[in-house]
Amino acid sequence: MPTKKAPLYKIVFRNIFRRIENIIFSLKEKISERQFLYFSAVVVAISCSLAVILLKNFAHSVFVFANYVNTYLKLPYINSLLPIIGILLTVFVVKHLLDGSIEKGSSKILYAVAKKGGIVPKKQMYAQIVTSSLTVGLGGSAGLESPIVITGAAFGSNFSQRYHLSQKDRILLLACGVAAGIGAAFNAPIAGVLFAIEVVLADVTISAFIPIMISAATGALVSTVVLNEDVLLSFKQQQVFDYHNIPYYILLGILAGLVSVFHARNFRRVEHYFQKKKSKIYNKALFGASILALMIFFFPTLFGEGYESIKTLSTKNPGALLENTLLDNHKSNEWILLIFVGVTMLLKSFATGLTLGSGGNGGNFAPSLFVGSYLGFFVAKFFDLTGINNHLPVANFTIVGMAGILSGLFHAPLTAIFLIGEITGGYNLMVPLMIVSSISFAVSKRFEKHSMDVKPLADKGDVFTSDKDKNILLKIDVLKLIQTNYQTLSVENSLEKVVEIFASTSQKVIPIVDEKRNLLGVIEFQHVKSFIFNPYRVKFTTIKEILTQPEVILQFDDGMEKIMKSFDKTNHEVLPLVKDGKYFGCLSKLDILENYRTNFKEMVIE
Numbered sequence: 001m002p003t004k005k006a007p008l009y010k011i012v013f014r015n016i017f018r019r020i021e022n023i024i025f026s027l028k029e030k031i032s033e034r035q036f037l038y039f040s041a042v043v044v045a046i047s048c049s050l051a052v053i054l055l056k057n058f059a060h061s062v063f064v065f066a067n068y069v070n071t072y073l074k075l076p077y078i079n080s081l082l083p084i085i086g087i088l089l090t091v092f093v094v095k096h097l098l099d100g101s102i103e104k105g106s107s108k109i110l111y112a113v114a115k116k117g118g119i120v121p122k123k124q125m126y127a128q129i130v131t132s133s134l135t136v137g138l139g140g141s142a143g144l145e146s147p148i149v150i151t152g153a154a155f156g157s158n159f160s161q162r163y164h165l166s167q168k169d170r171i172l173l174l175a176c177g178v179a180a181g182i183g184a185a186f187n188a189p190i191a192g193v194l195f196a197i198e199v200v201l202a203d204v205t206i207s208a209f210i211p212i213m214i215s216a217a218t219g220a221l222v223s224t225v226v227l228n229e230d231v232l233l234s235f236k237q238q239q240v241f242d243y244h245n246i247p248y249y250i251l252l253g254i255l256a257g258l259v260s261v262f263h264a265r266n267f268r269r270v271e272h273y274f275q276k277k278k279s280k281i282y283n284k285a286l287f288g289a290s291i292l293a294l295m296i297f298f299f300p301t302l303f304g305e306g307y308e309s310i311k312t313l314s315t316k317n318p319g320a321l322l323e324n325t326l327l328d329n330h331k332s333n334e335w336i337l338l339i340f341v342g343v344t345m346l347l348k349s350f351a352t353g354l355t356l357g358s359g360g361n362g363g364n365f366a367p368s369l370f371v372g373s374y375l376g377f378f379v380a381k382f383f384d385l386t387g388i389n390n391h392l393p394v395a396n397f398t399i400v401g402m403a404g405i406l407s408g409l410f411h412a413p414l415t416a417i418f419l420i421g422e423i424t425g426g427y428n429l430m431v432p433l434m435i436v437s438s439i440s441f442a443v444s445k446r447f448e449k450h451s452m453d454v455k456p457l458a459d460k461g462d463v464f465t466s467d468k469d470k471n472i473l474l475k476i477d478v479l480k481l482i483q484t485n486y487q488t489l490s491v492e493n494s495l496e497k498v499v500e501i502f503a504s505t506s507q508k509v510i511p512i513v514d515e516k517r518n519l520l521g522v523i524e525f526q527h528v529k530s531f532i533f534n535p536y537r538v539k540f541t542t543i544k545e546i547l548t549q550p551e552v553i554l555q556f557d558d559g560m561e562k563i564m565k566s567f568d569k570t571n572h573e574v575l576p577l578v579k580d581g582k583y584f585g586c587l588s589k590l591d592i593l594e595n596y597r598t599n600f601k602e603m604v605i606e
Helices: 008-030 035-072 078-097 105-113 124-135 145-162 167-186 187-202 206-225 243-276 279-300 309-312 318-322 334-359 364-386 394-410 413-423 431-447 454-460 467-475 494-506 533-540 560-570 591-604
Strands: 509-513 519-524 574-579 581-586
Touching: 008 035, 035 124, 035 145, 035 167, 035 206, 078 124, 078 279, 078 413, 105 145, 105 167, 105 187, 105 454, 124 145, 145 167, 145 364, 167 187, 167 206, 167 413, 187 206, 187 413, 206 560, 243 334, 243 394, 243 431, 279 334, 309 318, 309 364, 309 394, 318 494, 318 581, 334 581, 364 394, 394 413, 394 431, 467 494, 494 509, 494 533, 509 574, 519 574, 560 574, 581 591
Parallel strands: none
Antiparallel strands: 509 519, 574 581
C-alpha cells in the first residue's frame, strides 16, 4: 500500500531543519568544546526569548482587549468569562494534545537537575507556551514566568541532548535557558543570572558564570529590541531613599515574610484540595474557574498577571484601580482604596491556587510581585492616612514590597534585590531593597524551611541531602552510559543470528524490535545458553519461542535512583531502555557502579 506523501510545507521545514542541524554539527567539530558551549548558550537564549515574546504579547493583547470591552462596549462581565474559557481550553489541550499530563511549576526543573541529570521532556519546549498563554493570557490569576523558565530549561536540555553534550554541560545549558527566560521577561539580565544560580544550580564554578551571563544578556537584548516597553514590567517614577524611613522598611520586611508564608500555605491548601477532589477534569475545571470568575468580578485586578495594576499603584493616581469595579463611584476615597488593596492582596493566593488547581497552567512569580506591590502600598498608605507618617514615599514602598515577597516565597534574596533594581532603571533603592529582602527571607525561613519551589520536592525526599552516597549516585550521567550500539534483531530472524551475536560480541542481551523500533522483548544469554549451541535446536527453534518480556523496561527520563532500584528488584546485569515509547539502548549495572567508583574517587581527592 503506497505511503501518504507529507505536505510540501512539512518537507520544506524538515529540509531546512536538517541543514541547520548539519551546520551546527559541523561547527561543533571545528571549534573547541568551550567555544561550542558559548555558541549553544546564545542559540538557547534566542529560542527562549522568542517564546517570551510570544507569551508576553499574547497576554498583553488580551488584557488590552478586555479593558477595551469594559470601557467602550460596556460589557463588564467579560473579565470574569475569559478565565473560564482559558482554563477549560487549557484542560482540553492537556487532555487531547499533551497525553493528559503536563508538569507545572519550576520545581520540575529542580527535580530534573537533582534526579534526572538535567533531562527535561521534549514536549516542554512547546507545552508550556501553549497552555500558559491560554490560561494567563485569558485572565487566569497566575504568572507566565514559571512556564517561561521551564520552556527555557527544556530548550537548553534538549539542545544539549541533541548535540551529545555531557551531563555537566546539559545542566549548565538548562540553567542558561532559565537565565535567558528571566532576563527576557523583565529585561533584567543580572536577575536572570542570579535566579539561575540561586534557585536552579546547587553548586556553581566560576567557569559556569560566563555561559549563563551570555544567555541572560542575549535574552534581555532580544526582549529589548522586539518587545514593546508597555508589555514589560518597568517603573519610571520613584523618589530618593530617605534613611529616616528605615524603621518602616524593617516593618515592611517583617510583614513581607509573614505574608509570604500566608501566600505559600494557602496556595498549597487550595491546590491540594483540587488534587484530592474526585471528579471529572472538566467538572473540576469549571468548578474552580467559576469561583475564580466570581472573585475577578468583585476584584478585577486579580485578572491575569496583574502587572498593569502594579504600575497603576506606583503612579500618582492609584485610585484608577477602582475603575470598572463595583466601587467605581468611590475611587476618590482613599480608605476604600486601601481596604480594596488589602483584601485583594490576601485573596491573590486563593485566586492563583484556583487557577492552577482547577487545571490551568502558570506560576507564582508574577503573583509574588503582585502581592508585594500591594503590601508595600498598603503599609505606606496606612501610615499616611492615619497621620502617623504622611511623608512616606508610597511608590518606593510599592516597588520595594515586590522584592520582599519574592525573596520570602522563593528564598532568593539576591534575585529579588537585583530584579527590582533593574526594572526600576537604577539602584537608588538598593539599601531598602536589601533591608526588606533579607528580613523577609529570614522571617519566611523561620516558618518554612524550604522555598515554595523546593517544598513539594522536600516532602517527597527529592532534593539533595546530606547523604553523600546518594548525591554521588544522583550526579551520574545516565545518558553517557546508555549503550546504543547493541545489535538488535526482529522476530523474522533465524536463531543462527542469535548464536552469531552471542559468539562474536560481549552482549548478554539481544533486544528484539519491530520495524518501528517498538521493543517486543529480549533474548538473554543466561536463559538460552543450555541449548543455543545445539545445532538441531537452533535450526528448528524460532525467536518467538525464546523471546521473553523483561521484568522492567527503563525509561529515558528515569532518575538514577529509580534505575538502581530496578536493577536491585530484577537482579539483572543489563536492562533495555526506551525513549518516547521506542527502543533506545541498554544500560549495564556494571557500568553504573564503575562510574560511581570514579565519581567517589574524585570527591575524595577534592
